[in-house]
Amino acid sequence: MLELVNVSKVQGGQVHIHPTTLTLERGSLNVLLGPTLSGKTTLLRLMAGLEKPTEGRVRFDGKDVTGVPVQQRNVAMVYQQFINYPAMTVYENIASPLRVAGEGSEMIDREVKKVAELMRLTPYLSRTPLSLSGGQQQRTALARAIVKKASLVLLDEPLANLDYKLREELREELPKIFAASGSIFVYATTEPSEALLLGGNTATLNQGRISQFGKTITVYRNPRDLITARTFSDPPINTHTAVKDGKTFVLAEKEAGGKGKPHKITIPVPQHLAAIADGPVTLGLQPHHLSLEEPFEKAPTLKVRTQVSEIAGSESFIHVLFGDKRWVMLAHGVCNLDPELDIDIHLDTRHLMAFGADGASLSGNAG
Amino acid sequence: MARINLDHIRHAYGIRPTAPQDYALREVHHEWADGGAYALLGPSGCGKTTLLNIISGLVRPSEGHILFDGQDVTHLPTEARNIAQVFQFPVVYDTMTVYDNLAFPLRNRGVPEDLVATRVKNILEMLELSDRADKKARGLTADQKQKISLGRGLVRSDVNAILFDEPLTVIDPHLKWVLRSQLKSLHRHSRFTMVYVTHDQTEALTFADKVVVMYEGQIVQIGTPEELFEKPKHTFVGYFIGSPGMNVFPIALEGRKARLGDAAIDLGFAPKVAAGQKTELGIRPEFMEIGKKGLPVSIRKVEDIGRQKIVRGDVAGQAVSIVMKEGAEIPSEPRVSFQGKGINIYADSWRVGQEA
Amino acid sequence: MNKTWNNKAWFMILPAMLMVMISAVIPLMTVVNYSVQDTFGNNEFFWNGTEWFREVLESDRFWGALVRNFAFSFTILLIEIPLGVFIALHMPRKGIGVSFCLVLMALPLLIPWNVVGTIFQLLCRTDIGLVGYAIASLGIPYSYAADPKDAWITVVVMDVWHWSSLVVLLAYAGLVSIPDAYYQAARIDGASRWSVFRYIQLPKMKRVLIIAFLLRFMDSFMIYTEPFVVTGGGPGTSTTFLSIDLVKRAIGQFDLGPAAAMSIIYFLIILLVSWVFYTVMTSNDETA
Structure with a gap:
């Protein structure tokens, strides 16, 4: 069990990590999700002991390890770049942490072969890393981290430099591999979809602050605040300010394209938001809860103007203008709409989120 | 602007190819329409960069011919082909201003200065860079530099085709879709023939009217995003397009x-x-x-x-x-x-x- | 800054500190000491104030040497930098020719100063030297020992031969770091050979050229061995540079005070000029 207790990092007068308290269980997979420069790498380095916290304590299995350097902890790290020993074979690369630990050659052979099988590297054991594909090189680096049986394995955007197809394959395999070992895994990524595919727990990180930590799907479905919701949606969550007035939300918005005077648009308040107090709120709706077809009878509609259609293979992201705000709608399959069309889109208000003035979520069970 | 004909093109980097596997590019025989937006999509090593280099004139194909508007350019060097190219990493002339960067290809061709001015202003507006015209190119962000690289192609009226070699590699993820949508609208407005090489399906499918999927040195399908999704011609297309495949x-x-x-x-x-x-x-x-x-x-x-x-x-x-x-x-x-x-x-x- | 004060850190830099003290600070302080004192032997020293400095600065001998120094540095920079860049531009970028050229270029740099001097001294002798004899047999009167102009040319040629390679290697390193895409883009843009040099190669070489420029300036400003071996500072004082003059004063005449004062002035001039060059040459970077 790894515990961070009020850990913070200040460097040159700049706060990199605000006081953070976090408990990671043994055998768990934990995702650190946040945009670039949100502090993911710093947090990983603090966990590893590569950096000393300015304040706070780091405990491992109840033992205080604050300030204990990384060499004296049982930590493994995998980076975005494929870091292997170029002159050694894959076999020797995987064996290297065990050789350092002074294990017997029989034991090494057994462990290396076991991990190679798990990482599907068996056919490549006698080759050197540079003769392998990017995916295989990263598998080798991962194998080295796993064979070490480190109690803490830190992965810093390990798939960022791979083709999307390889990324897809490794993402699918990683949870299995992680589950097979008993270590604590911490996986930093910028991509919400990666967090969702990996499952486990997710901590959303923004400007050096963890906004929420919990089961990945729970954090995604019930973000505690607007920052979490924004961090955990790609494309970005669609938001708009509104005023709750009894049974309706009132939005003031101009014609599509932002011309003319704002006029009022009303949306009936869905069941799950009925209890919140009247007054100004920020509404949020995920891109896949906007659609061209009615999600349910009499679903509210909005007039928007299309901008660009991004096609991602089996899905399409339609960028639209609602007033002068840029929204994104997710459509299934290939949907290529011409730009500058005025269309009606439907809102699946069953999943509408509402946030108060301080950004805190008002929805009970949205998602 | 030109129609591009790839006439029975094959290419091998080795000297004496014997088996089909020896070819980096097996047999390409296609006609690409004038003003079309094409994307070459495939995993690394599929031959897409080789094909792009053959079009740009950097690589001379072992066999076959390449024609622009019916004219054989197989043996013409890059500079004689009237093409423009945007590279993986932004190429700008650091010591010049943004304006001079865009004017450079025109001035090299002896275009009168007043015509240069109108063209460059036009492109600056199109790229939303007007306010930076007099700034040194060196201080710009990667996406702005990439726009300048593109602008140096757009500014010329004699360009046969604009080639893109994975142009969004160094662009911040959240800026990618902005550039993607700008590229798309630039193509609509300029009607240049554009060829875009990438290994990212979203980039290819979003940008192109026709996506050219390549696998092991051959073109396995040329089609619209709908066709690639619904009727993949080859099992590889089915696997490569869409997630999961x-x-x-x-x-x-x-x-x-x-x-x-x-x-x-x-x-x-x-x-x-x-x-x-x-x-x-x-x-x-x-x-x-x-x-x-x-x-x-x-x-x-x-x-x-x-x-x-x-x-x-x-x-x-x-x-x-x-x-x-x-x-x-x-x-x-x-x-x-x-x-x-x-x-x-x-x-x-x-x-x-x-x-x- | 609320960094923890770690005393152990000071121990880590102690060896480096000691080295600097022994090799630089202590000798420098000794020189400073000498420059403000007078001695009549017997290890008795008297406070002399700025007297030595005034003496040095008022002597024609000093100014003559200083002017010669600047003229020399200026001349060799004017030749070596363009020549080095020119050679680097024409060296092959790939293939087996690369290592051959690099070795060839590195050869002169491996030869010690005094050997270079001796080589040229022999080479340029009109009686037995290959070059000297050849020139003389063409009917051109040439003697580095008698004619100040010939002596000057000999020293310059010697330095160019010895050190242009350094500029070549630095410029070459700058050139090979330019990605191919730049050349390709320039071809597409229809740029001329000159434009490619002016807008791509020169800007990309700028950093290494600044280094080459500073290194060559400082080094040539301190030139001593080669002219000492070949001309001994002559004929007359035509190749007497500051360093040679300094040695004459300190060792030849045993004028320790003025020599020390001169060293300090010398040191300050190099420091000042280098700083000015560096500031001027890098100033464009910030205003971009």
């Missing part, structure tokens, strides 16, 4: 029926295949439905990725991925049915048409 099952054909394990699936047509060919059935995860009908499926894992669920399991001993809607539930004895319009039949990895 297409499910491919080995089958035995019996007239209008496909036999998958113990089950028979009605195809609605009788595919014609030669004897001895390897026959497969391809269906995308989106065209499979989990319910009480169809073939029994054993479920290994359900990945809840928020907007949908990806079910991983086995059908008739074959691994399968199925996409389910956000709120959908899996019944106790799950079965999977195949939607007819999503079924494609492959013989030796190539699609067998219903027409045939």
